[in-house]
Amino acid sequence: MKEHVQDGADYSGKCYISQSACMGDAKAVAELVEQAFPKLQGKVEINDIGTTIGSHTGPGTVALFFWGDERKD
Secondary structure (H helix, E strand, C coil): CCCCCCCHHHCCCCEEEEEECCHHHHHHHHHHHHHHCCCCCCCCEEEECHHHHHHHHCCCEEEEEECCCCCCC
């Protein structure tokens, strides 16, 4: 995230984590992100991806979503 987030450490957008049976890890990642990016728009939001997606990705999945580099064609 530090390499690709828009505006670097001044990132002030939203940040989301999706997790599958790994809430402790998701909370730990959220704390690290909130410390590294103090200008976030609110707290990191943690969502459960549910058993259907979790069964395909595997228990313990933690995915971080944020607005990053601009896509170039």
